[in-house]
Amino acid sequence: xxxxxxxxxxxxxxxxxxxxxxxxxxxxxxxxxxxxxxxxxxxxxxxxxxxxxxxxxxxxxxxxxxxxxxxxxxxxxxxxxxxxxxxxxxxxxxxxxxxxxxxxxxxxxxxxxxxxxxxxxxxxxxxxxxxxxxxxxxxxxxxxxxxxxxxxxxxxxxxxxxxxxxxxxxxxxxx
Numbered sequence: 001x002x003x004x005x006x007x008x009x010x011x012x013x014x015x016x017x018x019x020x021x022x023x024x025x026x027x028x029x030x031x032x033x034x035x036x037x038x039x040x041x042x043x044x045x046x047x048x049x050x051x052x053x054x055x056x057x058x059x060x061x062x063x064x065x066x067x068x069x070x071x072x073x074x075x076x077x078x079x080x081x082x083x084x085x086x087x088x089x090x091x092x093x094x095x096x097x098x099x100x101x102x103x104x105x106x107x108x109x110x111x112x113x114x115x116x117x118x119x120x121x122x123x124x125x126x127x128x129x130x131x132x133x134x135x136x137x138x139x140x141x142x143x144x145x146x147x148x149x150x151x152x153x154x155x156x157x158x159x160x161x162x163x164x165x166x167x168x169x170x171x172x173x174x175x
Contacts, residue, residue: 007162011058011070014077014159015051021151022047028144034137037105037130039091043148046084050077050155057162074162081156088149095135095143105132 005013025044028034036044057073094101130136135143142150 005158005161007165008058008061008070010158010162011054011061011074011077014074014155015054015058017151017155017158018047018050018054021148022051025144028137034144035130037132038102039087039094039105039132040130040144043084043087043091043145046080046087046152049080050159053077053080054159068166071162071166074159077159078156078163081152081159085149085152085156088145088152091132091145092143092149094133095145097133101132105130 022044025036025040025047029036053073053076057070057077060073061070090099091101093099135145137144139147
C-alpha cells in the first residue's frame, strides 16, 4: 500500500497528520484540561519541526525536476519522527515504571520555599504539576505517550519512504 502513494503527496500527508496530532494534543490540554508534563511538551517538538519541513518539501515537490531537496526535507521529517518515537518510548517506560523518569516530573524532587511568604503563597495557591510517571489518560490501556509512539513510528515510515525511494531509484531498483 505504501508503494502506491505518490511521492509528491507524501509531504502533504505528513503535514496534515502532524498538524492533526499537534491539534489533538492542544485539544487535550486546553479543552479537556489535561496539563502536559515536561516529557509531553518535548514530544511535541518533532511535530513542529516536521510541519515546517513537510511544508517546504511539499512546495518543492510541485516543481518538475525537483532534485534532491524535497527528499532531504522528508529525511529531516523522518529523523524528527525517529527522535519522537524514541522519546515517546522512553515516556511510556517511565509511565509503566520500567525505568526512572526525570526527577523534575516524576515526583522525586521536593521544592522547598525560600521564605515564610513563599510558604504562605504555596499553601494558599497550590500548584499541581503533572507527573511524567503517571498516565493522565488511557484508551484500551494505551496512554497518550503510547499513542504518540505509534503515530511517530507510522509517520517515520511514511516520511522515510521518499528517501528510500530516491535511493532505490538512484541504484536502479524499485520498491
